[in-house]
Amino acid sequence: MALTNEILKQKLSDKFGEQLTEWDEQYGLLTVRMPAEANLKVMQHLYDAEAFQFLTDLTAIHYPERTGEELCVVYHLHNLVENIRLRLKVYVPVEKPDVYTATKVFSGANWMERETYDNLGINFVGHPNLTRILNVDEMDYFPLRKEYQMEDPTRTDKDDEMFGRGGSI
Amino acid sequence: MGRPVQYNTNMKLSPIPEGYSGEGFMATSFDKVVGLARKNSLWPLPFATSCCGIEFMATMGSNYDLARFGSERMGFTPRQCDVLLVAGTIAKKMAPVLRQVYLQMAEPRWVIAIGACASSGGIFDSYPVLQGIDQVIPVDVYVAGCPPRPEAILDGILKLQDLVHNESLRRRNSPQYKELMESYAIQ
Numbered sequence: 001m002a003l004t005n006e007i008l009k010q011k012l013s014d015k016f017g018e019q020l021t022e023w024d025e026q027y028g029l030l031t032v033r034m035p036a037e038a039n040l041k042v043m044q045h046l047y048d049a050e051a052f053q054f055l056t057d058l059t060a061i062h063y064p065e066r067t068g069e070e071l072c073v074v075y076h077l078h079n080l081v082e083n084i085r086l087r088l089k090v091y092v093p094v095e096k097p098d099v100y101t102a103t104k105v106f107s108g109a110n111w112m113e114r115e116t117y118d119n120l121g122i123n124f125v126g127h128p129n130l131t132r133i134l135n136v137d138e139m140d141y142f143p144l145r146k147e148y149q150m151e152d153p154t155r156t157d158k159d160d161e162m163f164g165r166g167g168s169i
Numbered sequence: 170m171g172r173p174v175q176y177n178t179n180m181k182l183s184p185i186p187e188g189y190s191g192e193g194f195m196a197t198s199f200d201k202v203v204g205l206a207r208k209n210s211l212w213p214l215p216f217a218t219s220c221c222g223i224e225f226m227a228t229m230g231s232n233y234d235l236a237r238f239g240s241e242r243m244g245f246t247p248r249q250c251d252v253l254l255v256a257g258t259i260a261k262k263m264a265p266v267l268r269q270v271y272l273q274m275a276e277p278r279w280v281i282a283i284g285a286c287a288s289s290g291g292i293f294d295s296y297p298v299l300q301g302i303d304q305v306i307p308v309d310v311y312v313a314g315c316p317p318r319p320e321a322i323l324d325g326i327l328k329l330q331d332l333v334h335n336e337s338l339r340r341r342n343s344p345q346y347k348e349l350m351e352s353y354a355i356q
């Protein structure tokens with residue numbers, strides 16, 4: 001019998017119970033929140049038992065208004081046997097953004113975690129080489145966090161008003 | 170009497186520089202001769218990172234034919250080239266590479282910034298993008314456009330040819346030039 005979102009949800013609920021919360025299904029993509037300390041356990045189980053062996057994407061989002069869980073790490077898993085996808089979310093506070101690295105399960109997570117660290121400063125505990133990958137090494141902040149402006153702070157010749165930002169409009 | 174078959178009749182020769190000529194000799198200033206020679210055999214070094222590079226490829230190609238202006242020979246080593254053509258967005262991480270390429274070129278050297286991104290960062294007013302290559306190397310000619318058409322790039326090359334033609338041989342030793350180099354921390 002083909003694996004569907006309902007069956008998958010039932011199987012995961014049976015296995016992990018109360019640990020998995022905030023079930024959601026948008027545009028047919030099953031989404032669930034898991035606790036940060038259980039992310040490896042859930043993903044390892046999905047890898048071994050449910051054939052979710054492909055990590056499509058790993059990224060993070062900054063929600064400044066969610067006090068105590070400002071940073072959300074998102075994993076997109078793909079079961080290539082049943083062709084079914086799953087989205088996993090982990091929330092961590094911005095003061096202590098520690099998440100266990102997924103590189104032990106998915107080798108492909110290596111660069112994606114470096115990128116996520118580079119842009120949002122998630123500390124992937126156990127990552128083999130957690131250094132900046134896209135931005136210049138001298139950068140001393142995490143540019144995709146919402147408190148930083150997107151524009152280059154060193155620019156001198158671009159007028160906010162002419163670029164449709166701020167100014168008197 | 171000319172040759173029976175004439176090829177390439179539709180061509181323009183550079184005018185002879187001003188000078189004093191008599192039978193069997195011609196005297197003019199060294200400046201003018203060197204300027205003339207340099208101007209008509211500029212070796213470009215393309216540093217293309219995005220769509221402006223595609224436009225530059227069209228400029229090199231047979232339709233627009235940069236070779237007409239003496240620049241048919243692209244050099245892909247900075248050590249041989251006279252003019253650095255920076256075409257495309259330069260990320261901040263790329264800036265030291267660009268600077269290194271510029272430093273490896275021998276004097277006299279010129280730089281053309283092709284397109285909005287190389288000139289000012291363009292639409293990429295964003296934290297990882299260098300806001301114009303003139304933050305790391307001096308630029309002689311800016312070509313506007315996003316991307317500029319090949320005609321615009323040719324116009325930029327012709328503007329540069331004017332600069333090269335009229336450049337004094339002593340310019341690179343002048344205090345102004347040294348000051349410019351020092352402002353970019355280039356020895």
